[in-house]
Amino acid sequence: MRRVLLVVASAPLLACSPALRRPVTTTEAATDMQQVTRSHTNEIDPAISPDAKEIAYEVADSPQAAPHVEVMALAQIGTDPTRPAYSSKDAMGREPAWKPDGSGLIFVSDALGARSLVQTIGPSPERTAFLGAAGNPNLFAAWPAVSPDGTMAMSLGRADLFRSGWQRAVTMESALGLSDQVGSGVTVLGEGTDPAWSPHGKRLAFVRVTDDHHTHVFVSNPDGAGTLQITDGPDDDMNPSWSPDGRFVAFCTAHPLGDGTTSANLFVVRPDGSRLEQLTEGDRVACRPAWGRDGYVYFHANANDRFHIWRIRPSGTLAAP
Numbered sequence: 001m002r003r004v005l006l007v008v009a010s011a012p013l014l015a016c017s018p019a020l021r022r023p024v025t026t027t028e029a030a031t032d033m034q035q036v037t038r039s040h041t042n043e044i045d046p047a048i049s050p051d052a053k054e055i056a057y058e059v060a061d062s063p064q065a066a067p068h069v070e071v072m073a074l075a076q077i078g079t080d081p082t083r084p085a086y087s088s089k090d091a092m093g094r095e096p097a098w099k100p101d102g103s104g105l106i107f108v109s110d111a112l113g114a115r116s117l118v119q120t121i122g123p124s125p126e127r128t129a130f131l132g133a134a135g136n137p138n139l140f141a142a143w144p145a146v147s148p149d150g151t152m153a154m155s156l157g158r159a160d161l162f163r164s165g166w167q168r169a170v171t172m173e174s175a176l177g178l179s180d181q182v183g184s185g186v187t188v189l190g191e192g193t194d195p196a197w198s199p200h201g202k203r204l205a206f207v208r209v210t211d212d213h214h215t216h217v218f219v220s221n222p223d224g225a226g227t228l229q230i231t232d233g234p235d236d237d238m239n240p241s242w243s244p245d246g247r248f249v250a251f252c253t254a255h256p257l258g259d260g261t262t263s264a265n266l267f268v269v270r271p272d273g274s275r276l277e278q279l280t281e282g283d284r285v286a287c288r289p290a291w292g293r294d295g296y297v298y299f300h301a302n303a304n305d306r307f308h309i310w311r312i313r314p315s316g317t318l319a320a321p
Helices: 002-015
Strands: 030-035 042-048 054-060 068-073 093-098 105-109 116-120 131-133 142-146 152-155 159-161 170-172 175-179 187-191 193-197 204-209 215-220 236-242 249-256 262-269 286-291 297-301 308-314
Touching: 042 093, 042 286, 042 297, 042 308, 054 093, 068 093, 068 105, 093 142, 105 142, 142 193, 152 193, 187 204, 193 236, 204 236, 215 249, 249 286, 262 286
Parallel strands: 215 236, 236 286
Antiparallel strands: 030 308, 042 054, 054 068, 093 105, 105 116, 116 131, 142 152, 152 175, 159 170, 175 187, 193 204, 204 215, 236 249, 249 262, 286 297, 297 308
8 A cells, every 4th residue: 555655645746747737726715825945956745843833844856866854944934045944964854743842853764774764852953963763673664643642653564464373464555553752562553654643642644545446534543443534536635634723634635637647736624524625726736734833734836846835824614713
């Protein structure tokens, strides 16, 4: 399953020709679309700090270049050029996630040798560039997400679960795992990837391939019980992110355009599967939402010749009370 999801997620980055597509715009359910980053590189996969004062994201000079992670103060929005407060520099960095107290980041890197989860260490990312191991180094882990109590959810890639006695092993193409931040006591919840914790850590949203061979968004309890599919349809849904009050889950839907290219737009839905609303429209790519405590939904989009981080504000009853 992870291979399927990576192809779905990366295809829009490479296949969509922005000059030939309708631009990304907001629907009536959102307003105040703003460009957040303005460098000459590609910036994707935003993650908003718990206090909504900083944004982490993945940067790559080209589709072939190794990406790294940067952090920027949101107070810099509107300035050109922006200056990162932290950068993993020459160390490959992907898929950043914040620790719940805002004291650092966890992301995928090869800084310690083998590709694994690492974390910044120190009072804040801007004050240190040191990296330490996070998670079990013997497991392939990606898409980290940390709950308010410090439990780390992650995608473990392909997992073979061996059973005792005469029972056969169970193979999962992509398994969801839980552990603490030092990788002890890893628990496999079931198939899935792209985990996202609700604000109080009581529910977990994630993505799973269903019987129709598309990816859709699910929610469950932290132990994997009470799993509920909350999106469906003929397209691929991915990248869930909870609203700060836990009333909605944002996600993006990738739609093939019939000429070998793919578009993607942002949607929100309640965690029971009701009240589906579309936030963006257009034939380009708007994906990887991150809903900040400032009320904005941050995302990456190729609204011009490169991918940058943008933000919109959900309107009406979607806005936080």
